[in-house]
Amino acid sequence: MEHVTGKTQKVAGCLFEPPGNYRQDKEYLLLYRDSDTVVLLNRFPYANGHLLVAPVRHVGCITDLSDKENCALSCIVKKSAAILKAHLNPDGLNIGCNIGGAAGAGIADHLHVHIVPRWDGDHNFMTVLSEIRTIPEHIEHTFDALSPFFNNL
Ligand SMILES: [Zn+2]
Secondary structure (H helix, E strand, O other): OOOOOOOOOOOOOOOOOOOOOOOOEHHHOEEEEOOOEEEEEOOOOOOOOOEEEEEOOOOOOHHHOOHHHHHHHHHHHHHHHHHHHHHHOOOEEEEEOOOOHHHOOOOOOOOOEEEEEEOOOOOOHHHHHHOOOOOOOOHHHHHHHHHHHHHOO
8 A cells, every 4th residue: 555655665777677776675575686587576466466678678568688698598588487476376477568559558758568476266267468557465475485586596
């Protein structure tokens, strides 16, 4: 509820470029960072455990990535999905990205991949990638639950 009541601190600059070089940083909901990629918990999740995976470099489209960056991004998407499956036990996952404002990207100038855990019987099936959100569980609790597994990557 913190974002609804306006208590959540605004992140300065690009959401997908948390300052500093920390591998994890709870203040920015940064679960993982290496030289090519970051994994963030979505502060405005569609579902519990909704992750945002992005290249470190500020580019808007997969066609802007080097082959190395593209492979690194694909690799960390897979590892992130594995962590969600192992520790949140979803019945399914939505994995995808919206490229460009016309495609529904909320932040169009920095490519990011959504990974959304899904459970049988959850609702709003069609809204996952169109940035419509439900009220989250407490985001810090989810961060604490997932962070050890990303720390071990
Ligand atoms: Zn950026």
